[in-house]
Amino acid sequence: MLDPFKMAYTVLGGLGIFILGMKYLSDSLQMLSGGLIRKAISSLTSNRILAVIVGLSITAFVQSSSITTVMVVGLTNAGLMQLGQAIGVILGANIGTTITGWILAVKVGKYGLLLVALGIFPMLFSKNERISAIAKVLVALGLIFFGLEIMSDAFKPLRSHDGFMNLMLILDAQSLLSLLGCVAIGCALTMVVQSSSAMLGITIALASTGAIPIHTAIALVMGENIGTTITAQLAAIGSTVTARRAALAHSTFNVLGVFIILAIFSPFVGLVEMITPGAADFVNAEGSRPYAAAHIALAHSMFNVTATLVMLPFLKQLENLVTRIIPETGGGEKGPFKYIGAPGSMPVAMGASMVLQELTRMHGRVHKALRHVGSLLHRDLKGRDRFYQKVKEIEQQTDVMQHEITTFTVTLMQAGKASKEQSDTAYGYVRAADELESIADYTASICSYMKRLEKHELDFSDDAWKDLIRFHHEVLAFFNHVSEALKEEGVTDTASIRQEASRLNDLADEIRNAHLARTRAGACGALPGLTFSDMAVALRRIKNHTVNLHEALCFETTPDA
CATH class of the missing domain: 1.20.58.220 (Phosphate transport system protein phou homolog 2; domain 2)
Structure with missing residues (x-):
């Protein structure tokens, strides 16, 4: 029997543990990276491929494309990065963020508490900062997997709930209208939560329990790719023209990429199902769909990698487009330094x-x-x-x-x-x-x-x-x-x-x-x-x-x- 109140606080609690794990993972990885992030930024040149690699690497380290894009907006706002470099880093960040999906696809949710147990005491009591940071990675992964497990268990009653299943019949991503509806929902929820990783975790939890079909899950992920750009847009408010152009380039790239995929959505999902081992709708003895997460992770990676490769030769055209949309308003000076976003949200x-x-x-x-x-x-x-x-x-x-x-x-x-x-x-x-x-x-x-x-x-x-x-x-x-x-x-x-x-x-x-x-x-x-x-x-x-x-x-x- 479905208890809405119990489900709500269980999902929110699981989501809270999941987000805490993602924050711990980001903090510990950036601490372990030492001066690598600074060196990566300073190595930026006009080489677009190098800029993409830098964006990918930094995002893979800090496990947050939002942090990377906010950093890029801040650097362009301070006049420390050219627009072309910024766009390249943002494209790389889109690929780097897909690592999160593969972390979630690893089926070790049952061992989440074991990872926490292994890491918690070295994390709290070790005087060696490196050992403490490595232990924090274990705790972070444990919290991520445990939070995902909690959310999955909370969503299981939805599989047999008539009201929810009727909603899923409408949002089955089989028609253009329902497809656009799924994209809009994924976009809106990501804007509210301000974390595409959190929304990806919820999507995987819903798909793994069979509450939503794989078509709907992939459509939601497409919307989450658009929704995550809101962070850079907010960071660019009141910034220089170049910073606002960088944020717009992020949104433009993701929106164009999503609409291209929507035009070939059914073949795209079919290709994902063909490549990924195991059927997405396979149900095991426990009533779960063990292969759904891998399908979603692969779809997320394929979308961002393909979109980046397609867009890479046209970076100059994208730069010209955002330049025309946001023209100079007088004076192209670099302006005073303005840090972007709350320092507490930044590694x-x-x-x-x-x-x-x-x-x-x-x-x-x-x-x-x-x-x-x-x-x-x-x-x-x-x-x-x-x-x-x-x-x-x-x-x-x-x-x-x-x-x-x-x-x-x-x-x-x-x-x-x-x-x-x-x-x-x-x-x-x-x-x-x-x-x-x-x-x-x-x-x-x-x-x-x-x-x-x-x-x-x-x-x-x-x-x-x-x-x-x-x-x-x-x-x-x-x-x-x-x-x-x-x-x-x-x-x-x-x-x-x-x-x-x-x-x-x-x-x-x-x-x-x-x-x-x-x-x-x-x-x-x-x-x-x-x-x-x-x-x-x-x-x-x-x-x-x-x-x-x-x-x-x-x-x-x-x-x-």
Whole structure:
């Protein structure tokens, strides 16, 4: 006898255990991946095949296409990824998410609690982070299989319920109208649940108990492929034009793919049944359909792999299409950094990768400000006001970027379960952002000192200008040397950094002594002398903060040089 209330709380409870298992699996796999996600992102090139492989790999690691696509929207929004790259990664993510279906198709549901038992104690009590993460994978798989088993048992009474079976006669996916109805239901429910994996689990549970036929299950999966794109669409709200185009490309690709499959739906299902071992409608002694899950998993994989292969040669056309649909609204600038989605829903390693990308972009801005200052130190420079304005804009931008990096990183660390290594890395990123912002502040200070000279129509001697230009050149070279750690050209040697910093201190003392000698000789007035001293001190402070930047990137805690 069907008890709606009991069925409802059992299904919801099983779904909750299932979703918890998926979250544990995602967290543990991304922790085990270490820096792989960051390296995969940084390896992106304009090569569309490589972009697809990166998207597939990342999604297979974190077991969530939503996380990958939200990350892609965030990177394109920050100007760190081109639209063509983003589309390639999204296509790969669609393939990567099909791994979930095969995990669910493995018939070990009865052993779910055994996996939990094997993994729970090492997960909770092991001090080795890697062993704890591996144990968490076992617990996660156990929860996934156990949750699926609970849902399957809860759905069994539906097989003999007249009302539900009459509904299934309407939504049997045998006619175009019922087929579209199934797709719409799968799409709508996925939008509500915000997880295609959860809906796939429900679909497999219904099909495995015989509550719905295989045609209906595959049609629901097609709808779930469309529904999962809502996450990227929500993430793109208020983002840059490129980010919104990336989200639209995701939706467009999935909708086009689904409608192509709908046009050949019966032959497509027939091909799936022919390839998959065992008949989808085979009923065992327990009244279940043991081969239904494999049929659904294969249909899901075939759809996404085939659609990706077909679309791959036409990525440029897809890019042009979304560009026409969402035209430029004025100014194609990259804009300030905006992290997309709640950090709590994002794996720590992936969030840290986005922070590193933004930190690299912030470094590029600061480097540009330093070069502008070098131009201003030449007396014959034309258009000084333009350079002043550029440095001022960069200083204001770095203020915003430093705030955003700090806020996002702290929230990410608080919301997610980070390892000690990840926490140290995140702290280093926050400190590095603070040092870069301080360097930008001193570049703006040098500009204000230059304006002081112009306002009072003052000048330095030729030797004084040469000393400043020389010191700036050495400080900029030092900044570039330290920055190699950000460019992944290898961590710079701390001993050599300290040796170089000491040499720059000696150079600063030499320049100061030469300045004092000129002042005593009457070659430099009081106000120009004060301004020269202020500018030299600002350059020395930039050197100090560059030393601090090295310590932040190498996760050291020694005091300022």
